[in-house]
Amino acid sequence: MPDYMPHTEAEVASMLAFLDLESIDQLFDAIPKALQVSAGLELPGGLPEPDVSYAMEGIARANRGAASAMVCFAGAGSYDHEVPPVVRSLAGRGEFVTAYTPYQPEVAQGMLQAIFEFQTLVSRLSGLPVANASLYDGAASVTEAINLAVASSKSQVVHLSTGVHPNWRAVVRTFARGTGHEIVEVPLKGGQSDFDAVAGGDHPGVIVVAQTTYLGTFDDVAAARRRADEVGAVLVVVADPILASILKTPGSLGADVVVGEGQPLGTALSFGGPYLGLFACSLHQVRRLPGRLVGETVDLEGRRAYVTTLRAREQDIRREKATSNVCSNQTLMAVTAAIQLGWLGTHGLAEVASRCVSSTRYLAEQVQSVAGVEALLPGVSVARDVAITTPIAAATVLERLADDGFLGGLAVASLASEGDGSIDPSLRERTIVMSATEKRTKAEVDALALALGSAIR
Amino acid sequence: MGETTAAPRAMAAPGGRAASTPLLGNEREPTMFEMSVPGRTAYQLRTTGIDVRPLSELIPAEFLADAPCDIVEVSERDLVAHFTRLSHRQFSVDLGAYPLGSCTMKYNPKVCDTVAAMPGLADVHPGAPASLTQGWLALMVELEESLCEVTGMAAATLQPSAGAAGELTGLLLMGAYHEAQGDRRRRVLIPDSAHGTNPASATLGGYEVTTIPTDHRGLVDLEALREALDTDVAGIMLTNPNTAGLFEEDIAAIAAAVHEIGGLLYYDGANLNAILGVVRPGDMGFDIIHMNLHKTFATPHGGGGPGAGPVAVSQRVKDFLPGPKPALLEDGTYGWVTPPLSIGRVHGWHGNSLVLARALTYLKVHGGDGLRRVAERAVLNANWLRKRISEHYPAAYDRTCMHEVVVTATALKRATGIKAIDVAKRLLEEGFHSPTVYFPLIVDEALMFEPTETESLQTLESLAESLDRIALEALSNPEELQASPRTTPVRRVDEARAARVLVPTEDARVID
Numbered sequence: 001m002p003d004y005m006p007h008t009e010a011e012v013a014s015m016l017a018f019l020d021l022e023s024i025d026q027l028f029d030a031i032p033k034a035l036q037v038s039a040g041l042e043l044p045g046g047l048p049e050p051d052v053s054y055a056m057e058g059i060a061r062a063n064r065g066a067a068s069a070m071v072c073f074a075g076a077g078s079y080d081h082e083v084p085p086v087v088r089s090l091a092g093r094g095e096f097v098t099a100y101t102p103y104q105p106e107v108a109q110g111m112l113q114a115i116f117e118f119q120t121l122v123s124r125l126s127g128l129p130v131a132n133a134s135l136y137d138g139a140a141s142v143t144e145a146i147n148l149a150v151a152s153s154k155s156q157v158v159h160l161s162t163g164v165h166p167n168w169r170a171v172v173r174t175f176a177r178g179t180g181h182e183i184v185e186v187p188l189k190g191g192q193s194d195f196d197a198v199a200g201g202d203h204p205g206v207i208v209v210a211q212t213t214y215l216g217t218f219d220d221v222a223a224a225r226r227r228a229d230e231v232g233a234v235l236v237v238v239a240d241p242i243l244a245s246i247l248k249t250p251g252s253l254g255a256d257v258v259v260g261e262g263q264p265l266g267t268a269l270s271f272g273g274p275y276l277g278l279f280a281c282s283l284h285q286v287r288r289l290p291g292r293l294v295g296e297t298v299d300l301e302g303r304r305a306y307v308t309t310l311r312a313r314e315q316d317i318r319r320e321k322a323t324s325n326v327c328s329n330q331t332l333m334a335v336t337a338a339i340q341l342g343w344l345g346t347h348g349l350a351e352v353a354s355r356c357v358s359s360t361r362y363l364a365e366q367v368q369s370v371a372g373v374e375a376l377l378p379g380v381s382v383a384r385d386v387a388i389t390t391p392i393a394a395a396t397v398l399e400r401l402a403d404d405g406f407l408g409g410l411a412v413a414s415l416a417s418e419g420d421g422s423i424d425p426s427l428r429e430r431t432i433v434m435s436a437t438e439k440r441t442k443a444e445v446d447a448l449a450l451a452l453g454s455a456i457r
Numbered sequence: 458m459g460e461t462t463a464a465p466r467a468m469a470a471p472g473g474r475a476a477s478t479p480l481l482g483n484e485r486e487p488t489m490f491e492m493s494v495p496g497r498t499a500y501q502l503r504t505t506g507i508d509v510r511p512l513s514e515l516i517p518a519e520f521l522a523d524a525p526c527d528i529v530e531v532s533e534r535d536l537v538a539h540f541t542r543l544s545h546r547q548f549s550v551d552l553g554a555y556p557l558g559s560c561t562m563k564y565n566p567k568v569c570d571t572v573a574a575m576p577g578l579a580d581v582h583p584g585a586p587a588s589l590t591q592g593w594l595a596l597m598v599e600l601e602e603s604l605c606e607v608t609g610m611a612a613a614t615l616q617p618s619a620g621a622a623g624e625l626t627g628l629l630l631m632g633a634y635h636e637a638q639g640d641r642r643r644r645v646l647i648p649d650s651a652h653g654t655n656p657a658s659a660t661l662g663g664y665e666v667t668t669i670p671t672d673h674r675g676l677v678d679l680e681a682l683r684e685a686l687d688t689d690v691a692g693i694m695l696t697n698p699n700t701a702g703l704f705e706e707d708i709a710a711i712a713a714a715v716h717e718i719g720g721l722l723y724y725d726g727a728n729l730n731a732i733l734g735v736v737r738p739g740d741m742g743f744d745i746i747h748m749n750l751h752k753t754f755a756t757p758h759g760g761g762g763p764g765a766g767p768v769a770v771s772q773r774v775k776d777f778l779p780g781p782k783p784a785l786l787e788d789g790t791y792g793w794v795t796p797p798l799s800i801g802r803v804h805g806w807h808g809n810s811l812v813l814a815r816a817l818t819y820l821k822v823h824g825g826d827g828l829r830r831v832a833e834r835a836v837l838n839a840n841w842l843r844k845r846i847s848e849h850y851p852a853a854y855d856r857t858c859m860h861e862v863v864v865t866a867t868a869l870k871r872a873t874g875i876k877a878i879d880v881a882k883r884l885l886e887e888g889f890h891s892p893t894v895y896f897p898l899i900v901d902e903a904l905m906f907e908p909t910e911t912e913s914l915q916t917l918e919s920l921a922e923s924l925d926r927i928a929l930e931a932l933s934n935p936e937e938l939q940a941s942p943r944t945t946p947v948r949r950v951d952e953a954r955a956a957r958v959l960v961p962t963e964d965a966r967v968i969d
Binding site for chain 2: 003004006007016024027032040048058069080090094096097100101103108110113123130131139140167177178180218220248261269293301304305307312314315317319330335341345355357381402407443445
């Protein structure tokens with residue numbers, strides 16, 4: 001029977017003899033017999049690796065929509081970026097992949113230094129001095145940022161811009177069931193947060209805005225900062241790590257906490273995970289920082305060394321008084337991001353960002369030239385996504401485009417939508433968010449526009 | 458000892474000892490930023506034919522930075538050398554035995570990595586319509602069903618990204634269940650031996666924590682538990698086997714008592730490896746369970762993550778599960794369905810999908826029979842090690858353990874001044890990763906060993922010999938022992954200084 005256990009029958013017998021046992025079942029004598037599984041699990045028997053590989057290949061083939069098999073114009077937080085062989089190769093090294101949390105720093109300097117470099121990169125891109133070793137994903141980061149900000153401001157009222165991805169807002173609402181935070185959604189007007197629309201009620205302790213919204217518009221972070229100052233709120237900004245290269249950093253615009261989805265930094269689309277939660281904050285918030293933080297120090301010979309630090313914040317020490325329960329994070333994706341950013345460098349990241357904006361603008365122009373297709377927000381600048389409306393249901397349009405080999409975007413109606421004020425309800429079913437990354441060619445965009453012309457009929 | 462282990466030793470050397478492959482070098486590796494040279498590049502992008510327009514024409518001036526954010530500038534060759542050298546300064550399961558208790562650092566089969574890299578799985582956008590992702594939906598449904606069979610539960614969610622996320626999801630499910638009965642309960646019971654995530658999650662779930670003591674057997678104090686139970690108790694969080702590596706043999710009585718006051722039982726699946734195919738949490742009376750796929754189902758831990766923490770529940774809790782959930786629809790295709798009383802999403806998309814694909818691969822290779830063998834060999838290895846090292850490192854609770862054993866260095870410390878942490882650090886020089894130290898909190902000078910089922914008898918014997926050697930050194934030369942490790946890339950690090958003079962980034966470095 002195939003498996004990964006080295007024991008021979010003779011060794012098992014000798015080990016049992018050493019323990020004065022006659023059968024392996026005796027090891028489980030502390031478990032009441034009545035509770036034990038008597039007839040074995042009702043699962044198929046084990047199969048050799050090659051058989052399982054064939055079976056999994058079959059499952060993979062059933063995913064018609066793989067970006068490698070279709071031309072991908074879907075974005076809204078998860079993007080089809082170039083991940084070069086060098087990044088896949090380095091990030092796939094067994095020393096990184098099969099390590100545990102760096103609890104013994106003497107034999108974990110590799111991971112610890114890589115995380116330190118990742119933290120430095122996130123700090124530079126966010127414009128804030130401290131970044132943690134990662135959280136699960138963008139949704140988890142914004143949830144944790146709200147917890148930090150509530151603890152800091154002592155007010156549980158949260159004004160959450162609907163420019164933030166609808167699924168992330170849904171996650172925030174779910175976890176608010178436990179914390180009791182009052183989540184008030186701020187509608188968009190012309191693609192920007194309309195705080196006046198939620199005037200009245202309690203002053204918020206926390207304001208959350210997306211620097212670039214899931215609909216592809218630029219929100220006004222400086223205006224959000226002014227609003228936060230007026231009401232004494234902590235400002236959390238969701239930022240895109242690619243556009244961070246060319247936009248004013250949220251930190252320079254007054255963000256107290258910057259969070260984001262790090263998937264665009266070297267991680268495949270991965271059907272949604274594992275992704276990479278980015279989290280940066282100002283120095284005076286560092287003792288409330290969720291998750292792990294690596295700091296530089298020295299060893300007893302005075303050599304530079306790295307170690308997880310400010311550990312007294314974390315759940316294994318503070319237990320029920322901890323500000324976060326996070327233990328496992330997404331370290332491997334963080335290291336991947338550090339490698340990807342190293343490969344892109346200052347100039348490569350800026351070029352990718354410029355291409356994303358430029359190509360998405362070209363995409364917007366081409367698809368909006370199709371009769372019947374309109375911009376959701378005419379005249380509003382697009383960042384790296386563009387929202388369009390179609391004369392028929394968006395879901396139908398996307399199915400037809402798929403038959404022509406295009407993943408044409410995301411139907412806004414397929415995302416979480418409870419209480420959503422980001423979009424005119426009458427347009428929801430007919431809105432598609434699409435994006436062109438640095439990988440999309442002119443020929444691909446032109447072909448998509450042509451296919452869209454037929455798909456909307 | 459004697460004959461029983463001498464025979465295999467004579468035939469083979471240990472496979473899990475990494476002292477022969479030193480982590481290279483004790484000279485410092487520069488950071489990427491120190492290697493950076495202005496103007497140097499590594500990137501190459503696809504030819505697109507789309508003109509890049511000036512950013513000032515595309516982005517309102519008020520949002521645009523004056524210059525690109527300065528991150529780093531290195532060549533591809535330097536990048537490869539740098540991260541390869543960093544990898545040589547990192548212990549891993551691929552390199553050697555990693556008996557880190559409570560973490561189940563078993564061998565991670567390479568076939569699972571290959572599956573996770575299949576383009577048909579890795580390159581799928583999470584927002585693609587269900588018609589384009591039938592394979593993923595089928596994979597997820599099969600994994601949910603398999604996990605339910607392994608745990609004896611009715612339904613599952615794959616959304617939680619890690620164990621702690623699973624715990625919090627489980628506690629929100631507990632709250633939703635009570636609320637649906639028109640019942641608001643404020644307290645959750647947690648044994649003093651529990652992982653720190655349990656009380657932290659309970660607080661975030663909106664509960665107050667009542668700590669239940671452990672008795673002389675290393676098990677939940679049943680009398681103290683009964684006294685703590687009243688109708689304000691939402692439920693209890695238990696790890697079984699517990700963090701002392703012992704099976705809570707009164708589990709049926711505990712379940713009856715908690716259910717009697719209307720509470721639910723939450724199972725922390727951190728130690729599920731010990732009981733695969735032997736006993737199921739559902740059959741013990743648990744209502745909600747999270748699993749750590751990065752422990753029990755061998756998905757690699759990536760230096761701290763990603764994990765995956767699916768939650769499975771009994772019949773009475775299933776309507777509250779997070780959604781949307783993958784489901785086989787009446788028309789024979791797969792789609793997304795949200796349970797009627799769902800607490801909502803707990804993940805931005807569908808969970809750590811590629812981790813889930815690895816876990817299903819592992820499950821298929823092992824099958825039901827193989828999973829039972831995993832538990833048997835894990836428990837056999839732990840007990841063999843428990844007895845083999847008992848002379849110098851007696852078990853905290855002297856009885857058959859499950860997949861891990863907690864030993865104590867109290868006697869060693871009294872006799873020599875050598876503490877658990879010294880043993881752990883010295884073991885690094887021997888080529889083994891340290892066990893978990895000072896946990897569970899209820900055991901003095903605790904060293905928690907979890908050898909896992911994938912280490913050989915030869916490796917266990919070698920580990921035991923190293924531990925014997927360390928115990929003798931503690932008597933003969935304690936000062937030298939306290940100076941260990943010396944052969945590692947760095948020696949003991951100044952943790953107090955790291956906290957006192959915080960340097961979390963390259964830009965915060967004030968001295969060198």
